[in-house]
Amino acid sequence: MTRVQPPCANHQPNWRTSSYTGSGDNNCVEVADNLPQIMIRDTKYHDTGPILTIPPASWQQFTSAVVDARLGE
Structure with a gap:
């Protein structure tokens, strides 16, 4: 895996912690x-x-699976 830069210099990631x-x-x-x-x-x-x-669609699927406890099925 390689480190990536934000897609646009004007838009920095707004990191939030778990x-x-x-x-x-x-x-x-x-x-x-x-x-x-x-x-x-x-x-x-x-x-x-x-x-x-x-x-974003993949993130939505992942977080929905976590909430619904569907991981590992």
Whole structure:
């Protein structure tokens, strides 16, 4: 995986941290959903780690599956 730059210099990602951050298990992510693509990164490596970029429809399917507890079926 390679580190990507925001698609447009005028539009910087608005990163938000998972609501579960601070639980002490070191498994937190940050999401930026204010750009044409959804960007996801590991909170521990936010400056140097890879950024996963996916289409909004895929993010919607994933988050719906999490909420509906359909993962692993």
